[in-house]
Structure formats: C-alpha cells, structure tokens
Amino acid sequence: xxxxxxxxxxxxxxLTPLDHALLWVREGHAVALATVVGTWGSSPRxxxxxxxxxxxxxxxxxxxxxxxxTDVITAAQAIMNGAAPEVLSYGVSSDRAWEVGLACGGKLxxxxxxxxxxxxxxxxLPEDVLADACAYQNARRPAVLARTLDGVKHLLxxxxxxxxxxSGLPPELAQAVRTAVASGRCANEPDxxxxxxxxxxxxxxxxxxxxxxxxxxxxxxxxxxMTGFSPVVIDPRSALATPExxxxxxxxxxxxxxxxxxxxxxxxxxxxxxxxTLTHDAKLDDPTLEAALKSxxxxxxxxxxxxxxxxxxxxxxEIGFSEQEISRIHGPVGLAIGAIGAEEIAVSILAQIVAVxxxxxxxxxxxx
Numbered sequence: 001x002x003x004x005x006x007x008x009x010x011x012x013x014x015l016t017p018l019d020h021a022l023l024w025v026r027e028g029h030a031v032a033l034a035t036v037v038g039t040w041g042s043s044p045r046x047x048x049x050x051x052x053x054x055x056x057x058x059x060x061x062x063x064x065x066x067x068x069x070t071d072v073i074t075a076a077q078a079i080m081n082g083a084a085p086e087v088l089s090y091g092v093s094s095d096r097a098w099e100v101g102l103a104c105g106g107k108l109x110x111x112x113x114x115x116x117x118x119x120x121x122x123x124x125l126p127e128d129v130l131a132d133a134c135a136y137q138n139a140r141r142p143a144v145l146a147r148t149l150d151g152v153k154h155l156l157x158x159x160x161x162x163x164x165x166x167s168g169l170p171p172e173l174a175q176a177v178r179t180a181v182a183s184g185r186c187a188n189e190p191d192x193x194x195x196x197x198x199x200x201x202x203x204x205x206x207x208x209x210x211x212x213x214x215x216x217x218x219x220x221x222x223x224x225x226m227t228g229f230s231p232v233v234i235d236p237r238s239a240l241a242t243p244e245x246x247x248x249x250x251x252x253x254x255x256x257x258x259x260x261x262x263x264x265x266x267x268x269x270x271x272x273x274x275x276x277t278l279t280h281d282a283k284l285d286d287p288t289l290e291a292a293l294k295s296x297x298x299x300x301x302x303x304x305x306x307x308x309x310x311x312x313x314x315x316x317x318e319i320g321f322s323e324q325e326i327s328r329i330h331g332p333v334g335l336a337i338g339a340i341g342a343e344e345i346a347v348s349i350l351a352q353i354v355a356v357x358x359x360x361x362x363x364x365x366x367x368x
Contacts, residue, residue, distance in 0.1 A: 016205065017061030021052035021115060022134050025127055030055035030120035032076035033130075036063050037087065037149065037198045038109035038188060045108075047186040048200050055080050055119070063110050064090075075112050082122045085113035085151030111198065113151045124151035132156045133202055140204035140270055144177050149188075149196045160201075173197060204272050205230050206357065211260045211288045212278035213240035216303070219346035220276070221246060221253045227350065232256060234263045235279070261287035264295065274299035274353045276333060280308070286315060293325050299356045301333035301349060308332075335362060 015023075017033070024031045034051040044065035051061040051069065053076040063072055068090050075088055091107035114123035115130055129145070133156055136143035146155040146169060155168050160181040165174045170191035180187045180199045187199045208224040210217045213235035221231040232254040235241040241255045256263050260277075269275070275292045276299075277285040285302060289312065292300045302312060309331040316326050334348030335355070355363040 015060075016134075016137060017050040017052040018130065018134050018137065020058075020060040022127075022130050024052070024054045024056070024058065025115050025117045025119070025130070028119055030080040030114065030117070030123075032080050032112055032114045032123075033125060034063050034072045034076060034110050034112045035198070035200070036108060037111045037186070039106065040091075041106035044106070053077075053080075064108060068108065068110070072110055072112060076114075079112055080114045080120055080123075085111065085124050087111050087149055111147070111149055111151075125154055129154045129156050132158070137202050137204055140207075140268070140272070142181055143202045144181055145200045145202055146173070146177065147198050147200075149198060153195070153197075170195075170197075173199070204270065207232065207273045208353065209234060209264065209267065209269070209273060209275045210278060211235065211276065211284060212280075212303075213237070213242075213245060213255070214278050215342040216278050216345050216349075218246060219343050220278075220349055223346055223350045225253065227354070229274070230254075232263075232267065234258065234260050236260075236284070259287065260284055261291040264288065264291040269295035269297050271296045271298055273297045274301075274357070276301040276303070276349060276353075278303045280304060282312075282315070285312065289316065289329060290319070290321075293321060293328060299353050300329050301352065302329055302331040303333050303345075304331060306332060330356070 021031045021033055032053045034053065036045055036047050036049040039047050044067065045063055049063050051059060051063045051072065053059050053073055059073060062069060072088060075086060079085060088110045113125050114120045115125045115127055116123035117127050133143065133145050136158060142160055144157040144160045146157055147153065153168065155166060157166055157169065157177055160177050165171045172192055173189055176187055176189045177199055181201045184201055184203055189197050189199060191197060206229045208229040208231045210220055210231060210233045213233050217233055221233055224231040233241060233246060234256045236257055236259050238257045241257050243255065246253050246255060275297050277288050279285055280303065289302060302309065313326050330352060334345060335352045337348050339345045339348040
C-alpha cells in the first residue's frame with residue numbers, strides 16, 4: 001500500500017458530494033462533510049453515504065431518506081463555526097430520533113466534521129486529503145479513505161491491495177483495508193490503542209458505455225445520467241455521433257467516434273462499467289463483445305432478436321469463447337416489460353443494468 005497523488009483525472013464523471021465539497025472549499029467557503037459510519041436494521045442509507053454542507057447553505061448528497069438531514073445540517077453549521085467533530089446517533093429508541101423523524105426501525109451513526117481550510121481553520125479533514133480522494137475517484141483508481149471517528153487522523157490509501165503499510169496506518173488494520181476494498185464495503189475497526197477507524201472504499205462512479213449512437217442511445221444516455229451513471233456513447237459513424245443528436249439536456253455525455261474495441265481499450269473497462277451494443281451491425285457489435293468478454297465489466301448487453309443473438313453466440317463460439325463466457329451477455333437486452341419504442345426500450349435496458357448491479361432477482365429474467 002502507498003499514499004500518493006493520483007495525477008490527472010480521466011474524463012468526465014458525475015459530481016459526487018466529495019467533489020462538491022472540494023469545489024466549495026476552493027471557492028472560499030467553509031464546508032462540512034457528513035458520513036454514515038454505522039447502520040443497523042432498516043436504515044435508509046448504507047455506510048459510506050455522504051452529504052456535503054456549505055456555510056452558504058448549499059447541500060449535496062444525503063445520509064438518510066430525508067429523516068435526519070435537517071438535524072445533521074444544524075450540527076454541521078456548529079462544527080464549521082468551531083465545534084469539535086461529532087458522531088451523531090439516531091435510532092427509534094432515542095428521543096432525538098423521534099424528534100427528527102427517524103422512526104423506520106433502524107439505527108444510524110453519522111460522523112460530521114469540517115474541512116480544514118482558510119475559511120474554516122478549525123476543520124479536521126485536511127483539504128489535501130479531500131482533493132486526493134476526489135482525484136482517485138474521478139481517475140477510477142481504487143483507494144480507501146481511513147479516518148478515526150474523533151476526527152484526528154485521516155489517510156488516503158492509494159494502493160489498498162499492496163503489501164506495504166502506509167505511514168500512519170496501524171499495521172493491524174492493513175488486512176481490514178484490503179478486505180474493505182475487495183468487498184467494496186465500509187468497515188469500522190479498532191486499532192491496538194483503542195482508536196476507532198472508519199475505512200471507506202472510494203469506488204468509482206458507475207459508467208455505461210453505449211455502442212451505437214442510435215435513437216435508443218439518446219434516451220438511454222439521458223436515463224443513465226439521471227441515475228448516477230457516467231454515459232459514454234461510441235460510434236465510428238460520425239454522422240450519428242454528433243452533439244446535435246445528444247444535446248445539452250444530457251450533460252456530461254461523452255461522444256467518441258473511435259472503433260468500439262479501440263475505445264474500450266482506451267477507456268479502461270473496470271468492474272464498475274456496463275457495456276451495451278445497440279448497432280445491429282456485426283462489424284461493430286462483434287468486436288465490442290469480444291473486448292467486453294475479456295474485461296471485468298459487471299454488465300454486457302446486446303440489442304437484437306433471439307435469432308440475432310443466436311447468430312452472435314455462434315460466431316463467438318467459433319473464435320474460442322466458452323459457453324460460460326458467452327453467458328455473460330444479456331441478449332435480447334433489457335427486462336421483459338413489453339417495451340415498445342425507443343424510450344421504453346431504454347427504460348428496460350437501464351432497469352436490467354440496475355438489477356444486475358444490485359444482484360436483484362430480476363437480473364436473471366430474459367430480455368423483452
């Protein structure tokens with residue numbers, strides 16, 4: 001493991017609460033960060049959920065379904081004004097929980113601390129640690145943000161799979177860091193001195209690579225962006241992959257006119273990437289699927305009839321792909337919701353991608 005700077009960012013990503021926090025700090029505002037550090041029962045948001053709060057009143061992200069946000073914001077304002085970091089605890093057994101509305105039967109612990117900056121010198125989260133955390137997320141490089149719950153110690157671990165232990169991390173926590181990044185789940189761990197650490201894997205935002213700048217792609221890119229994916233539309237047919245066909249109402253959509261297999265190689269497909277082919281053209285679909293099957297993409301889908309899908313599978317077998325490998329392809333793509341028209345087909349595709357990502361039972365249902 002090492003602690004280092006990640007270098008330049010790699011392409012547009014949806015802004016996260018961490019990004020907003022850094023942006024506001026650099027605009028000269030005091031900023032606090034609220035992080036869910038513990039959940040039990042039916043808590044509305046998982047551990048690691050974030051909310052950024054600015055002294056200007058701006059808020060991005062959430063730590064519950066809206067139940068405790070007002071109380072957290074009030075505490076954040078006090079912390080930005082000099083109060084110490086605090087872990088706020090909510091549960092149906094506490095008077096405070098009923099006052100703020102958390103009556104769902106769960107429990108929730110939220111760490112609130114301010115970012116140390118000229119506008120907030122009493123802050124405990126160093127600005128450079130926040131900046132590196134944002135950079136690693138946007139560069140789609142694995143990292144773990146490790147903090148003590150008293151707000152005293154902060155580390156950005158940039159090589160969580162490595163064998164060495166970074167300076168400042170108790171050696172007995174090294175394996176817990178590796179486990180956290182492998183599982184993608186946050187962890188609370190005590191060190192030998194009794195300090196309680198929160199280990200937060202910083203997974204990159206999910207990304208959807210859409211091959212084929214067709215009518216469905218216009219709607220799919222918009223829906224993907226609305227649900228937190230970073231959409232990339234790839235089509236060497238420059239007459240289709242134009243800004244005019246993917247206008248400003250789809251902010252942040254990347255348009256590439258490279259050949260799909262070349263584009264996938266340049267983009268660096270990871271386990272937070274979904275890939276969908278929509279071209280109906282074997283010259284484009286087949287190289288895409290070959291590259292996708294060699295990647296760790298969590299979802300691969302291909303538009304077309306069952307007959308088209310059977311032909312694809314035959315061609316992939318002939319070039320050496322196994323049945324197990326080919327079974328990763330969802331085709332016909334999308335959930336069987338009776339979709340008609342580009343808009344509904346886009347909904348069915350995105351629904352299936354979400355189901356696969358969340359390991360829902362619907363993920364195994366055949367396409368429409």
